[in-house]
Amino acid sequence: MTDKEPLGLYLHVPFCKKRCAYCSFYSSFDSEELKDEYTKRLITVIKERGGKISRPVNTVYFGGGTPSLLYERLSIIMQAVREAFSVTGDAEITLEVNPGGDTERILSAAANAGINRLSVGVQSGSDKMLALLGRTHTAKDAIDTVSAARKLGFKNISADIMIALPGSDIKSLENDIDFVCALKPQHISAYILKTEENTLFYKKAKTLDLPDDDGAADQYLYLCRCLKSRGFNHYEISNFCLDGMESRHNLKYWDCSEYLGIGPSAHSFLNGKRFHYPENLHGFLKGCDPVPDGDGGDAEEYIMLSLRLGRGLLFDGYRKRFGSNPPEKIINTAKPLEKVGLCRITENGISLTDRGMAVSNSIITEFLESME
Numbered sequence: 470m471t472d473k474e475p476l477g478l479y480l481h482v483p484f485c486k487k488r489c490a491y492c493s494f495y496s497s498f499d500s501e502e503l504k505d506e507y508t509k510r511l512i513t514v515i516k517e518r519g520g521k522i523s524r525p526v527n528t529v530y531f532g533g534g535t536p537s538l539l540y541e542r543l544s545i546i547m548q549a550v551r552e553a554f555s556v557t558g559d560a561e562i563t564l565e566v567n568p569g570g571d572t573e574r575i576l577s578a579a580a581n582a583g584i585n586r587l588s589v590g591v592q593s594g595s596d597k598m599l600a601l602l603g604r605t606h607t608a609k610d611a612i613d614t615v616s617a618a619r620k621l622g623f624k625n626i627s628a629d630i631m632i633a634l635p636g637s638d639i640k641s642l643e644n645d646i647d648f649v650c651a652l653k654p655q656h657i658s659a660y661i662l663k664t665e666e667n668t669l670f671y672k673k674a675k676t677l678d679l680p681d682d683d684g685a686a687d688q689y690l691y692l693c694r695c696l697k698s699r700g701f702n703h704y705e706i707s708n709f710c711l712d713g714m715e716s717r718h719n720l721k722y723w724d725c726s727e728y729l730g731i732g733p734s735a736h737s738f739l740n741g742k743r744f745h746y747p748e749n750l751h752g753f754l755k756g757c758d759p760v761p762d763g764d765g766g767d768a769e770e771y772i773m774l775s776l777r778l779g780r781g782l783l784f785d786g787y788r789k790r791f792g793s794n795p796p797e798k799i800i801n802t803a804k805p806l807e808k809v810g811l812c813r814i815t816e817n818g819i820s821l822t823d824r825g826m827a828v829s830n831s832i833i834t835e836f837l838e839s840m841e
């Protein structure tokens with residue numbers, strides 16, 4: 470890593486109107502006063518950190534939470550980012566947006582702040598399902614948000630879709646895929662619903678009629694086939710895009726590039742070290758420092774993250790980074806997996822098939838255990 474290697478900047482905005490039934494991300498309730506305080510503190514930290522980093526920033530990502538609830542504060546924050554960091558002219562600047570609410574105000578504020586990519590939390594095309602998920606919007610809100618965004622000139626729009634939802638089957642998934650594709654996004658992120666601890670769904674999991682692991686894998690494979698047939702490249706386990714429309718920011722996480730995260734629960738990988746801010750808004754406001762997580766970017770981590778990508782682990786990339794071939798044990802582990810259709814081995818590298826991606830956790834664990 471050179472000191473000129475461009476950096477990604479992640480800003481975690483921990484406010485939501487209401488907690489969704491399945492969500493375990495860190496967020497706090499929506500309060501104008503707290504958002505003002507947060508913005509002030511965020512700008513102070515941006516200035517402090519920017520003053521010590523000379524590397525250019527070529528991606529900025531406002532994640533959350535619901536960062537679109539910052540409205541006009543987005544411009545003040547982006548101004549601070551541009552003053553503190555050397556943001557490249559072609560930087561990808563993403564804002565996560567939930568449909569509904571004051572769409573016009575949100576989108577104008579985003580455009581004024583120089584945001585050029587939106588990630589819209591569509592999730593499903595069924596109002597009944599959206600209500601069950603605890604979302605605060607309808608399917609029509611998603612249509613209106615994307616259409617208003619297009620009118621304002623946004624050309625790079627990603628849509629989130631959730632699969633393996635309560636009571637779902639291939640037919641309901643097909644409806645959701647049709648709905649999301651009709652929005653004509655350049656990028657789709659698809660997440661398999663997991664009942665995480667400390668969520669409402671976790672408490673009532675037994676009553677939810679959730680598909681079992683096989684059912685969830687079938688839905689995932691169906692989604693992969695469907696999106697491919699509609700021209701989307703499957704470039705990461707959960708991510709699909711039209712040609713050239715990958716999320717440049719998120720690619721940094723998977724190809725082990727460096728990024729700085731600011732805000733409660735934000736993670737960073739900088740100068741070879743990983744660290745994170747605790748999940749505590751008030752701690753962040755009081756000026757608490759990030760907590761170290763040790764060294765990052767070693768061979769194991771690189772292999773584990775590369776295998777998430779459609780292109781997989783590229784031998785050349787590994788050699789450039791570590792100065793040697795990948796361990797022979799990796800190839801030996803891949804051979805039997807290739808025989809059962811879970812991965813591919815070529816002269817360039819190793820990648821998971823869609824079936825392999827459907828069970829990626831256990832396969833990647835197998836690769837890592839082979840290196841111990």
Ligand code: SF4
Pocket residue numbers: 484485486487488489492493494496533534535567590
């Ligand atoms: S899913 Fe998004 S909008 Fe819903 S509670 Fe979580 S962060 Fe907030």
